[in-house]
Amino acid sequence: MLAPGSLPTLDTPTSPDRLAELTREVQQAHAEANLAHQHLAALTSSLREGLLLLSAELRILLINDQFCRLLGLPLPASQWLGVPLQQLTGPMLEQVADPVAYAAEVANGPVGAPANTLLALRDGRTLERNMRPVALGEAAGWLFSYRDVTAHRQAESQRDAQRKFYETILDEVPVEIAVLDEQRRYVYTNPQAVPDPAHREWLPGRTLAEYCARYGFPMELAAQRDLMFEQAEVSTKPIFWDDRTPLPTGDAVYHQRQFKLLSGAGRGLPYMLGSGLDVTARVQAEANSQASEAARREQQEFMQQVLDTNPSLVFVRDAAGEVVFGNRAMRRLEEQNTQAILSAEVQQAKSRDAAGYAAVDAQVLATGQEVTAEERSTSPTGEERWFYTIKRPLVRPDGTVQVLGVSTDITDLKAAQLAAEQAAQARENFLANMSHEIRTPMNGVLGMAALLAKTRLNPQQQEFVRTIRSSGAHLLGVLNDVLDVSKIHSGKLEIEAAPFHLHDSMQQAVATLAMQAQEKGLTFGFKPFATDEAPWVLSDPFRLNQILLNLLSNSIKFTTSGSVWLRSFLVGETEEELLVRFAVQDTGIGIGADALERIFESFTQAYADTTRRYGGTGLGLTISRALVTQLGGELGVTSTIGKGSTFSFTLPLRKTDEPAPVVADAFDTGLLRGVRVLLAEDNPINRMVARLHLMQWGVVVDEAEDGLIALQKLRANPYDVVLMDIQMPHMSGIEVTQHLRQFADATQASLPVLALTANVFKSDNEKYLAAGMDDYLAKPFAEEDLYAKLVALLRQPAPGLALAPLPAYDLTRLRQDAKGHTAFVASMVQSFLTHMPPMLQKIREATAARDWLAVADLAHHIKPNLLTLSIEAAIPAMHTLEELPTLMPTPDEPLRQVAVAQLLAAVEHALRELPNEA
Template sequence: MQQVVGTAENITHWKLAEEQRRAANRTLAEQNDLFRQVIDTTPHLVYLKDGDGNYLLANQATADLYSLSVEEVVQTNVSQLPISPDDMARYLRADRQVMTSQRELIMEETFTRPNGEVVWFNSIKRPFQLADGTTRVLGVDSNITALKETQQALRQAKEAAEENARAKQDFLANMSHEIRTPMTGILGLAGLLQKTPLDERQSQYLDHIQHSADQLLVIINDILAMAQLGAGKVRLETTNFDLRQVLVASRQLLLPKAAEKGICLELELPPAEVSTLVSGDPYRLRQVLLNLLSNAVKFTDQGQVLLTCRRLSNPQEPLVFEFAVLDSGIGIPAHQLEYVFDSFTQATASTAREYGGSGLGLSISRGLVELMGGSITVESRLHEGSAFRVTLPFAQAQAPLPLSTPLAAPVGYYSLGPRRILLAEDNAVNQVLVNAQLGTWGCQVDIASNGREALQLFHHHRYDAVLMDIQMPGLDGVATARLLREHPDAARAATPIIALTAHALPGEAERYQAAGFDGYVSKPFQEEELFQTLVRLLTPPNTLVAEESAPVYSLAGIRRLAHGNEEFISRLIRVFVETTPPIVQELESALQQQNWPALSATAHHLKSSFAGLHMHPVLDIVRRLESIKPGTDHDLAEINSLVQQVRTVTDQVIAQLRRELPD
């Protein structure tokens, strides 16, 4: 009988473990396969390298970059791959920096293909710790070549646009000069001709010439203003000023045009107790108001135009004022309202034909208002009128303005006395024009046709001032001015130099000032503008009105109306001399009785008389007196000072006017 002895061992747990290992291996294989599919599917370069540049892992995108298989890349050193020496050196430096610093590095890298094509990558490299404790570099590179090409295209487009803008600016500057130079001659010679005896028909022809030239000049200025705004070259000034003065001056400029059309141009100022002393840019505000008022007067054939101003903010809040221009004109169709602020736009084609204009005024106004941090809106009904409202913020004036500007009168109006002036101007018409104007003011004029001639004359003679055209052949005005400032005689080197230029683009005034100019007059200039610039530079500082000095007034407006009719001028002067003193007495009497309505009404009466003689300093005073309202607190000392100034200046003006009258 045989017996079998056997042993049995339970290996279930081994089998289970083996199955688990096989399952784990399958899972790991699946994960590795998934990982490989993921990294091979992504368009980004994914790789693992050591510090010597050996690839330990690479995806398909990395292999494709080198035009190799993944197997060919892995375990291969970068020095054995088709990489330029410069690229390889950069890669190794970056890899070693990551391993040394143990910090992530984000950078842009380039790869140059054998055909010279450059591929851009945004590379993220970070340290990667293996199980054995060694550190490797894990990299993910994103191809940003398309982005770089787009950026390059944008840069080129930007440079082309900037070059185009510069070309446009140069073109506008040249056109400004080419148009303004003959315009200076036309307007200037027309002004000189107006001072000569003319019959009625000749006066009409001359008026048409001046009106047409003025219209052309407005269009030129509008186009240049739009170019400045479009180029972002408009610079705002910040100065203390009184809104009331800007409002009054703006209305004053449009009054003749409104009167010519038979419409009323009214002004509604803030109450006297509301301070209108602000800090901002009075010139740009005035430009906006004049654009709006000019349009309102142009498109209103009957009724009135009203300019108003009111403060919107509380006394404790930042200063915000609303300016409104209301008219009873032709109005704007509802479907056109959203386009009125667009460039070269008018309500209808028939409007453009009937009323003219460039269609730029409102677009310029909107640009300036937005530049000043404000807003502009319009409401209108066809055949009923329009309302334009401008809201602007201002800063508080840093210092109170003086009650009135000291009246400087170094010389009689339109008389500079025996002054010697050097005129550097290459245009023959402008030479005749400026020489004639300066001659009527008592000046001796030496003329140079270019910069070299100006330097020679300046070194041989002493001059009270130099008028310098900017664009002259050879040595231009800027270079000539710099050389004049280098004269060894310090007093002569400090001779006032005034730029005369047809260029009107942004930055020109700053360039002239940096070159040593003391003043700047843009062509075509008004006779009074040139005169006042010379007076300012030839007058000693802090010159006040002397007892026997000529008062500040002008007969220019009356002379324009008279067209050379001296009898008419004398008659108007006599009316002023005879009727004004009693009105001033009424003003003084109203003050003594503290009759504020009478004081305001009398000041209003005086205002029109003073405006006719361009008595601007005292005009500001009577406007302040006119604004005084009953029922409010009044500073009697201040009002008394204002009335006394009216009396003093009026007496001086009348004394001068008596000398103007024939015996």
């Protein structure tokens, strides 16, 4: 037997058996080695890791296919066995992401290299590489293993990103978040829950009791939270509660908190989720709201007491006309109306009242503007009460618009007003009748005197005629003064605006009295203010001269020696206006201090014997002061007994340019020769005066002594113009004209009509024009005025060339008020189309019942709508219908009937055309 490890020598004889045995052992060893090699190859090839075994000389002793696949090397792996590592480096440099770093690492060798590293490849994969030394018999070696961790790294990266995302959300969410374990120790808190980073870093692993003890919060908070924690542990739903955390400042913070047991909670895992929402602002707002609500209720009660104490009706009505609010006075009125049994007549009256309320409400809702109105309310007993009502739109919080109204009972005031109006109307009727009765004969006196003056008269006869004309003019002046005072009292004194040269106008006023002053031996002077430019102004030259003539006449009348002066002074000037002071100074008898104010009263003079000694009516100063006031000034006086008086006033006069000169037609130019005129006049003297004037101009005159004859002659004969007296027997001039305008023949129906009237009130003249007359001339008239009026009428377009009729409406004014809001214009038009037809029907019914008071009320209600839409054809009729009748039955009923027809025709015309605008 050989010793273990010893080899037989060649020279030692070996038995064949031994040799055979040795051969078998060698074969068995080879077989076992091959089997081991196969097992190792099978093991290494089945691994998911790539393996690389290097010898001490850095030759490849072991390499598997997974290594080649991971690093992109050619297969099979067996071709790399025994190859130096250096040959493997080249192909690997092509695969790694950082070849430079990898080459340096290979050059340094495995000695000193880290055991675990990550290797990034160019294709984006990441390999985890582990290196450890191994013993190869007595030699050393290195075993490298490579594993693809790309998916794992990506998953970790996603988890890290997701974790950071949720951490960011939890850090930024405006809700306090806390996670506790089963021992009620904090696991996590977000910055909203614990803003101080130091506190937040200290808190994990501590309980709320420890937190409260450390930072000085009440321990009651911890006790309450422990109780809520216990409830949440046994509940399947979140547990909610509110708590109050006091602050060192004395204020407090309020939170709405909840605990919820986490699903899957277990020992050592997050157990309870807590959250808290800061509701301090809400709690404070609720407290403020409760305080505000209490204050609001108190204010409401206060306002209700105020409104209920107010005797006026205060109410709110919706668009349907229903009362949604009323104070005590309103409620009482409604109770009276609902509790009583109403007669049919009262029910009809109340329906009329309601229609009036609805019309005003509709106007408020349509225009969005405040409206004032006088509204009538019929009591259950049939008594009428009048209210002055102010209505305005009330916008509710939901955007709907209702009507807020305040109505004050003016029944007594209305009765007093009606009595005053009746008295004023009676006075006006008296003055109109007086004017007619005086002017009618005065027209004959002055007309005849004018005609007589044109005949051959001896000097004595001429003097007689001058006396007649002077006395008549004086009497006419007295009458005009009385009428002016009446106009002043009734507010009907008209002021015109016309351009005139101030100094020239004053000179004309002075010129008419210069002779009178000269006859008394007085020095009479006129001194206007100096100016570089001609003072052309815009005002009423006739009224200004009337003032100056009154003052100068008074001064001349009461001055027996010395002088009378008219002076003007420029006391101020702007680019648009002159401020001029006028002064009339005399050296007359003077006025005592006790009479300075009394002299401006109507029919009053300074002393009882003044009228007897000096004459006059005592109206001149009254009229002058009223005229000065209407022109924008104030008339004053300074005076000393025995030394004289100075009357002065200051007026603002608007500057204007000199108008283009107007060449007046020469008197009696022959234009009237051959003209056919019907003279309708019941007074024979006035007919004679008018006939003689007309005949001297070559006019062909036909006469009618009353209205009925005039109408018959108009039907039977052709004329060019009609001179129509107003007050005539059988038929008035207005009625004749209304019948004329209804003739079937268009030429006859359009015949020019000139009213000859002794009435001088503007309202009367408007009635004449509304009735269809073309112009008017007041008696007594100057012949040149009559001539000019006739020429003007005959120059109007012929019937076949009549001017185009007035448009049915004009929305220009409405569009200007709307300031570009087309929806507002459309709503106004639609409101008119909706509400106007029922109003017209009520007017028809009231007209049929001859209830002219109701017609006047209805006309007054619709007038703003007609003005808004500029329905001009209806306006003249409105002047007639709005005026309340003072006598029953109504004397001017035929005129009102015609006015109703005109009004209905004009409005219905507009209703037919307005849908094109809606």
